[in-house]
Amino acid sequence: MTATSKSNLAGLSLEKLRELFVVAGEKPFRAAQVMKWIHQRGVLDIDLMTDISKDLRENLKTIAEIKLPIVVEDFKSEDGSRKWIIEVASGSRVEMVFIPEGSRGTLCISSQAGCSLDCSFCATGKQGFNSNLTVAEIIGQLWWANSLLGGFKSSTERPVSNVVMMGMGEPLLNFENVMDALSIMMEDSAYGLSKRKVTISTSGVVPAIDRLKDYTDASLAISLHAPNDELRSSIMPINKKYPIKELLRSIDGYMESLSDKRVPVFEYTLIAGVNDHRQHARDLAVLLKDMPCKINLIPFNPFSLSDYRQPSSSSISNFRQILQQAGYTVTVRTTRGDDIGAACGQLVGDVEDQTRRSQRHKKRQLDAAEAAKNGKKAFDSTDNLAVAADRL
Ligand code: SAH
Ligand code: SF4
Numbered sequence: 001m002t003a004t005s006k007s008n009l010a011g012l013s014l015e016k017l018r019e020l021f022v023v024a025g026e027k028p029f030r031a032a033q034v035m036k037w038i039h040q041r042g043v044l045d046i047d048l049m050t051d052i053s054k055d056l057r058e059n060l061k062t063i064a065e066i067k068l069p070i071v072v073e074d075f076k077s078e079d080g081s082r083k084w085i086i087e088v089a090s091g092s093r094v095e096m097v098f099i100p101e102g103s104r105g106t107l108c109i110s111s112q113a114g115c116s117l118d119c120s121f122c123a124t125g126k127q128g129f130n131s132n133l134t135v136a137e138i139i140g141q142l143w144w145a146n147s148l149l150g151g152f153k154s155s156t157e158r159p160v161s162n163v164v165m166m167g168m169g170e171p172l173l174n175f176e177n178v179m180d181a182l183s184i185m186m187e188d189s190a191y192g193l194s195k196r197k198v199t200i201s202t203s204g205v206v207p208a209i210d211r212l213k214d215y216t217d218a219s220l221a222i223s224l225h226a227p228n229d230e231l232r233s234s235i236m237p238i239n240k241k242y243p244i245k246e247l248l249r250s251i252d253g254y255m256e257s258l259s260d261k262r263v264p265v266f267e268y269t270l271i272a273g274v275n276d277h278r279q280h281a282r283d284l285a286v287l288l289k290d291m292p293c294k295i296n297l298i299p300f301n302p303f304s305l306s307d308y309r310q311p312s313s314s315s316i317s318n319f320r321q322i323l324q325q326a327g328y329t330v331t332v333r334t335t336r337g338d339d340i341g342a343a344c345g346q347l348v349g350d351v352e353d354q355t356r357r358s359q360r361h362k363k364r365q366l367d368a369a370e371a372a373k374n375g376k377k378a379f380d381s382t383d384n385l386a387v388a389a390d391r392l
Contacts, residue, residue, distance in 0.1 A: 006065045011136030013183045032189040039190035042152030068140040081337035090131035092351045096141040097342040106162040112169025114351040123303040124168045128353025132174040138181035166201040172208035179215040206242040209250040213257035221265040227283035271300045272309040285326035298333045301343040
């Protein structure tokens with residue numbers, strides 16, 4: 001086996017690690033041992049896994065390796081939050097954020113470099129899509145947070161008590177990798193997080209929500225942001241494909257499948273003059289009346305490419321009050337890590353947009369074909385500019 005085709009042990013779920021050992025002619029229980037070394041003790045060197053015989057370690061090194069993404073920057077906010085920038089194999093940089101709050105430590109993890117869904121209020125969406133993160137790049141964020149916060153030194157005190165898939169990217173568009181990463185987060189031989197403390201946030205990829213129950217029982221948050229299809233489609237293009245009625249039906253199906261009583265959280269980013277009117281709150285109360293749920297209001301976090309504004313605190317509290325009076329449990333997310341660009345929707349990393357690159361490329365090809373048909377020169381200086389812009 002060549003070096004490049006070695007399995008990366010850091011990105012294998014317990015089930016896949018077991019398969020690897022069985023195929024290698026070893027006992028499947030070795031899988032839990034290796035998992036504990038990597039994810040509970042933070043050990044990335046197979047030679048240091050001392051409860052595994054030397055022969056087996058040598059054998060393992062011929063078929064497997066342990067590779068994690070690298071942390072390239074570390075920012076500390078005045079409020080105690082941290083933001084780390086991670087470089088992934090595609091060359092893009094993605095961000096993860098740690099938010100300590102009393103005894104709770106929440107890690108906000110990225111699932112993609114960029115995002116193709118182009119929600120109008122989101123900095124990540126403005127970058128377009130670059131790549132899906134691998135399982136090791138997703139779980140590697142939790143590994144690094146533990147490592148940098150001293151979590152591998154103590155077997156009882158874990159700095160990260162909660163994980164939310166609310167960083168860069170749409171987790172359900174990187175389905176298989178996110179599912180395997182979730183299983184490692186929740187696996188007792190790894191991080192052992194409970195299903196209540198691991199949350200997937202989605203903009204509403206309905207076919208993926210429909211499949212979700214066959215892979216995980218993690219908690220679910222849905223980015224709703226509008227009480228009707230017209231408004232939602234205008235700020236979240238995905239709504240044109242999967243409108244609200246279908247979305248609510250699929251969420252209901254997932255919640256029904258869970259063995260305990262948990263409710264989904266609807267995220268609602270409040271944008272001044274766009275979706276923060278009192279009537280929007282009343283319509284939202286009616287829309288969700290048949291679905292037990294919580295509502296999390298997120299005051300819009302500004303970023304340079306957006307003209308949107310955050311509503312005043314009185315409009316935020318009016319909006320909240322209307323929902324509370326209608327009987328909903330409503331929280332307003334306090335902005336954390338604002339001084340280090342770590343707040344919701346401000347995560348940008350350093351991502352080269354392949355979606356728009358390829359769209360531009362296609363357009364150039366079509367223009368060239370059209371020009372050739374009309375007997376014109378295929379490329380002129382404007383095309384060169386477009387090519388140069390692509391390289392920026
Ligand atoms: N793609 C997933 C998860 C990442 S976004 C999703 O859309 O759910 C995490 C949350 O931040 C989502 O609820 C998203 O709508 C919200 N968000 C995005 N940009 C924001 C901004 N500028 N201000 C406040 N919240 C924002
Ligand atoms: Fe993508 Fe979520 Fe941002 Fe929309 S809000 S562009 S789905 S990351």
